[in-house]
Amino acid sequence: MAVGGGISAGNGKQYEGRVTPFVVVACLVAATGGLIFGYDIGISGGVTSMDEFLEKFFPAVYAKQKNATGHESQYCKFENHMLTLFTSSLYLAALIASFFASATTRKFGRKISMTIGGVVFLIGAILNGAAINVAMLIIGRILLGVGIGYANQSVPVYLSEMAPPKLRGALNIGFQMATTIGIFAANLVNYGTAQMKENGWRVSLALAAAPALIMTIGAIFLPDTPNSLIERGLKDQAKEMLQKIRGTTNVHDEFSDLVDASAVSQQVRHPWKTILEPKYRPQLVITCLIPLFQQLTGINVIMFYAPVLFKTLGFADDASLMSAVVTGLVNVFATVVSILVVDRFGRRVLFLEGGIQMLACQIGVGVLIASVFGVSGNGTFSKGLGNLALALICIYVAAFAWSWGPLGWLVPSEIHPMEIRSAGQSINVSVNMFFTFVIGQLFLSMLCHMKFGLFFFFGGWVLLMTAFVYFFVPETRNVPIEEMNRVWKVHWFWGKYIPDDAVGLSHKSSDHDA
Ligand code: BGC
Helix, strand or coil: CCCCCCCCCCCCCCCCCCCCHHHHHHHHHHHCHHHHHHHHHHHHHHHCCCHHHHHHHCHHHHHHHHCCCCCCCHHHCCCCHHHHHHHHHHHHHHHHHHHHHHHHHHHHCHHHHHHHHHHHHHHHHHHHHCCCCHHHHHHHHHHHHHHHHHHHHHHHHHHHHHCCHHHHHHHHHHHHHHHHHHHHHHHHHHHHHCCCCCCHHHHHHHCCHHHHHHHHHHHHHCCCCHHHHHHCCCHHHHHHHHHHHHCCCCCHHHHHHHHHHHHHHHCCCCHHHHCCCHHHHHHHHHHHHHHHHHHHCCHHHHHHHHHHHHHHCCCCHHHHHHHHHHHHHHHHHHHHHHHHHCCCCCHHHHHHHHHHHHHHHHHHHHHHHHHHHCCCCCCCCCHHHHHHHHHHHHHHHHHHHHCHHHHHHHHHHHCCCHHHHHHHHHHHHHHHHHHHHHHHHHHHHHHHHHCCHHHHHHHHHHHHHHHHHHHHCCCCCCCCHHHCHHHHHCCCCHHHHCCHHHCCCCCCHHHCCC
16 A cells, blocks of 8 residues: 555564453453543434524523424524533633643543543533533533543553553444444433423433443543553563463563653653654644544534434424434444454554545535535525435445544544653643534534535535545554654655664664564
């Protein structure tokens, strides 16, 4: 793969060891961190489409929506900045929290960050469930955001460090899998609570405490990663842990690479300044662009606002929530595809195929909406066309779910050397959260102003990001995490940034095969 510049598994180093039940269980438990993230993504769209919730907290939107059937454009009936702030405030909080989480994760370990994330999220959920005014709602959401900032900063790194290289993709995608299960659970809860006469929204919001409890209790019992133990000077414990997770006493090679990587890492006092050095340029650029692109696929238009979108398309209240359940289910199952193939066929194939599939669907939905609503926004979808739109949206969600969804978290968590890993992951989380915020905040206005063009807008971005992957994202499948520099070194574009002595952090000349 000349353009991708990947190195094959054969070139990469293979360490001794097998996949132990211990490491699988630890990764499954850690991955539950994705549940809180997912529950949250899935719950707000449904809640903001519930009449009782709107009437209580956003009466203006409620009135506007009820009157929208006349001359008011379908495209604009939900536009309201306070309402979108309810959804998106969380992501601003997560963005800021991820920077604090970086220091915590580096100094005190991955496990502590996960525990903090779970506890703060729990408090947020309680506040939301008990909300009697908009302030309580927003403060609750900010706390949920802090929890997510901590969890998303630490869980992907934890998974990538615990996993043996051969299975790193699959185990890391456990995070995304839990995210999609969280979204789906939230869709189902919304469907159920929307049938309640009163306080359905309250139950929806309060139930966020359930995934938070699962994650917090899980995190308390988790062991820390060998990488993090070494980073904190606990070498003996680290070796024992490595032996335990790899199921062999012969972990000498991997252990000494981890120690070497950590020695380089210890010399770095200011990871934030270090990551700006030219030799980290490939990681920095990719870590900034991948989360940006992930959000510009437009996925959260569906995840946050599916019920609203389907209502806009003329589905009845119930059918709208049901359609969100359907897209949620597709999201879960398609993620499994990714788990099965990511370590076999690699990241690039998924990125490229997923991109093309998403683009085709976006064009289809754009054309469909244009043909029914036109520019004026007046019109009604027939049942058949409504179902066609739903089908296209499902195919689009499936493509995202096996490509940019999981890979958006996997790739940035596996490309950084240890000294900048926490900082790199924080950049990943914060860029992701920032653009999640932007889309969350702007989508309803964008729909109102760009109309069907919105789908072409996201389609254009998908085209661009697919080309970017083709030329600039190398294959990282099967490459040990502390050996990643080899991948950059042989890449047609990034190679020039990597000094010779950075290849094979172990500094053992025998390791140099690039
Ligand atoms: C993204 C979220 C998105 C979710 C959908 C995640 O990878 O970061 O923004 O809502 O996937 O499954």
